[in-house]
Amino acid sequence: xxxxxxxxxxxxxxxxxxxxxxxxxxxxxxxxxxxxxxxxxxxxxxxxxxxxxxxxxxxxxxxxxxxxxxxxxxxxxxxxxxxxxxxxxxxxxxxxxxxxxxxxxxxxxxxxxxxxxxxxxxxxxxxxxxxxxxxxxxxxxxxxxxxxxxxxxxxxxxxxxxxxxxxxxxxxxxxxxxxxxxxxxxxxxxxxxxxxxxxxxxxxxxxxxxxxxxxxxxxxxxxxxxxxxxxxxxxxxxxxxxxxxxxxxxxxxxxxxxxxxxxxxxxxxxxxxxxxxxxxxxxxxxxxxxxxxxxxxxxxxxx
Ligand SMILES: [Zn+2]
Numbered sequence: 001x002x003x004x005x006x007x008x009x010x011x012x013x014x015x016x017x018x019x020x021x022x023x024x025x026x027x028x029x030x031x032x033x034x035x036x037x038x039x040x041x042x043x044x045x046x047x048x049x050x051x052x053x054x055x056x057x058x059x060x061x062x063x064x065x066x067x068x069x070x071x072x073x074x075x076x077x078x079x080x081x082x083x084x085x086x087x088x089x090x091x092x093x094x095x096x097x098x099x100x101x102x103x104x105x106x107x108x109x110x111x112x113x114x115x116x117x118x119x120x121x122x123x124x125x126x127x128x129x130x131x132x133x134x135x136x137x138x139x140x141x142x143x144x145x146x147x148x149x150x151x152x153x154x155x156x157x158x159x160x161x162x163x164x165x166x167x168x169x170x171x172x173x174x175x176x177x178x179x180x181x182x183x184x185x186x187x188x189x190x191x192x193x194x195x196x197x198x199x200x201x202x203x204x205x206x207x208x209x210x211x212x213x214x215x216x217x218x219x220x221x222x223x224x225x226x227x228x229x230x231x232x233x234x235x236x237x238x239x240x241x242x243x244x245x246x247x248x249x250x251x252x253x254x255x256x257x258x259x260x261x262x263x264x265x266x267x268x269x270x271x272x273x274x275x276x277x278x279x280x281x282x283x284x285x286x287x288x289x290x291x292x293x294x295x296x297x298x299x300x301x302x303x
Pocket of ligand 1: 156157158173174175176177180182
């Protein structure tokens, strides 16, 4: 049995999967805010509950915002700042008396979709999160590619490629740079673009609804969004050339992306044709937690 934990800013979700990926147990609790020790307690309680209900000791994988720094063994790049600087995998491992693997939540998402989701069977999969932030993860032959800095797939903090005149005024990004892809393609970025022209503060979902209702301003903004996403993904294709790109996160629910973006990206991909498939996540919000469980691909911990 594999136990996956998705450690989010507001919720901690746990699943237990059997050998075939069937869900045996699923539970969500609130994330203790700003309290590292309480966060450890909450994760351990979920694992122990799954163990107890299912009568066996599961392997444990945890998807986290940020990543474990290979150089220090401590969490870095996390927006849940109480995690930063702590050896999360070691602390959980000691408490749960078994090895625990932690990985970036976007990597877990990509692993889930590559293992038995929308990109199952593909040799190379780039998983993209389009939500409050913009992240990504790369899975090659069923394995997460982590990299010596543990940042593979962090395309959201590269600059928007091939900017046009209207894209020269770059917004600051929390990472310290300006004009990152995230500042153009995240949900808050879409809201900001609409607000700038309309004065209305709407969510990304509300803006996409206006697109479907033929609102001219929302439609103009959606056309810009398609092109920016196409350019940004083309720059990924030029480097990695993945077989499949899977979209997750709140913005991935917009079905028009899957036709509009591939219709544009050929202008930017260095190839006469583009065979890359752009697909929505099969497991939606559950992909992160399933991918955390799949961090143990082979032998789960023996009972
Ligand atoms: Zn940035």
